[in-house]
Amino acid sequence: MSGTGRALREMGVRPKKSRGQNFLIDGRVADRHVEYARISRDDVVLEVGPGLGILTERLVERARKVIVIELDPKLADHIEDAFGDRVELIRGDALAVPFPHFDRFVSNLPYSISTPIIFKLFEHEFQGAVIMVQKEFGKRMVAKPGELDYSRLSVTVAHHAECQLLEQVPASQFEPRPRVDSVLVSLDPRPPAYSVVDERLFLRVVNVLFQTRRKKIRTSLRNASLLPDEQKGLPHLDERVERLSGAEIAELANILAARR
Numbered sequence: 001m002s003g004t005g006r007a008l009r010e011m012g013v014r015p016k017k018s019r020g021q022n023f024l025i026d027g028r029v030a031d032r033h034v035e036y037a038r039i040s041r042d043d044v045v046l047e048v049g050p051g052l053g054i055l056t057e058r059l060v061e062r063a064r065k066v067i068v069i070e071l072d073p074k075l076a077d078h079i080e081d082a083f084g085d086r087v088e089l090i091r092g093d094a095l096a097v098p099f100p101h102f103d104r105f106v107s108n109l110p111y112s113i114s115t116p117i118i119f120k121l122f123e124h125e126f127q128g129a130v131i132m133v134q135k136e137f138g139k140r141m142v143a144k145p146g147e148l149d150y151s152r153l154s155v156t157v158a159h160h161a162e163c164q165l166l167e168q169v170p171a172s173q174f175e176p177r178p179r180v181d182s183v184l185v186s187l188d189p190r191p192p193a194y195s196v197v198d199e200r201l202f203l204r205v206v207n208v209l210f211q212t213r214r215k216k217i218r219t220s221l222r223n224a225s226l227l228p229d230e231q232k233g234l235p236h237l238d239e240r241v242e243r244l245s246g247a248e249i250a251e252l253a254n255i256l257a258a259r260r
């Protein structure tokens with residue numbers, strides 16, 4: 001049993017799959033994760049799911065302030081004992097508690113909440129994020145139009161940020177060992193290269209089109225009651241969303257906004 005396994009046992013923590021409790025055991029991966037985040041002395045860093053604190057201990061050495069959100073009461077107790085007032089601990093579900101102000105986000109994300117946490121991140125202004133996610137999920141984050149992994153997640157991520165796959169982390173680096181490898185991914189927020197008249201409508205159109213990704217755009221819009229009576233000049237109606245870029249979806253959504 002690794003040191004991580006022993007520590008969990010001593011704390012009485014039985015790792016739960018439903019909570020994405022696969023703990024990183026290799027300190028060199030944690031070093032690189034935190035290096036990629038380019039944290040400065042002025043930064044407030046937010047971490048979701050500190051677990052045993054392998055990232056947290058590196059964050060407190062670099063940042064002005066570290067805020068962590070941990071759902072598991074025993075792990076939260078451990079973080080409190082280990083770090084005291086060197087971290088601000090929020091006990092609870094990161095999906096439910098409001099995020100405090102932060103400059104950078106560094107986290108080994110529980111798999112089951114990766115999507116909603118990334119969407120929640122984009123409701124905030126921040127400088128950058130470096131996150132660990134499952135490899136397939138990371139591939140969906142960076143996929144381009146026409147690629148197999150291109151999805152609602154890809155468009156939404158590209159709409160808000162530059163996203164890069166930084167490195168692959170084998171499943172053997174976690175305890176308990178997950179079924180799949182992970183990747184480290186960076187997010188650098190920036191405005192999109194296209195304009196969007198109605199952000200909510202744009203994101204709704206993205207959502208609707210990817211729910212029925214194999215259908216023609218015309219059909220998907222009609223089914224969602226988004227197709228106006230006047231269809232002249234509406235682009236891409238006979239295409240499928242899996243080949244459309246964010247800019248092309250924005251072009252369509254902007255005309256829909258004008259005809260409402």
Ligand code: SAM
Pocket residue numbers: 019020021022023024025048049050051052053054055069070071072075092093094095107108109110111113
């Ligand atoms: N940061 C540690 C590491 O790298 O080894 C632990 C990462 S582990 C993948 C995910 C962590 O998130 C666990 O500590 C788990 O208890 C916590 N967690 C799971 N769901 C959560 C939620 N909804 N809100 C906050 N923390 C959560």
